[in-house]
Amino acid sequence: MRRYNIWRPVMLILVALLTKSFVFNICMVFGMDSASAENAGFIGMIVAALVMYTRMTKSRRK
Known part of the structure; x- marks a missing residue:
């Protein structure tokens, strides 16, 4: 746990x-109606x- 970076999960959650x-x-x-917009936002969150x-x-594997 000596090379754990706390900012990676924080940035991942923030971007999502x-x-x-x-x-x-x-x-x-x-x-769009509210329910459809919420679903589209959730799909965008998962993709991001x-x-x-x-x-x-990918950058960590090298």
Whole structure:
């Protein structure tokens, strides 16, 4: 546990939540109903978290 970086999980959570709120707000601006916008935001959150996680682990493997 000597090389544990606390900022990686914090950044992962922050990016996921910010992406969810951004996608939700954009969908609401374009006229989606609240439930559909929430689902689209959740999908965007998952995609953003997966992309960020793979980029973090790819740089650590080298």
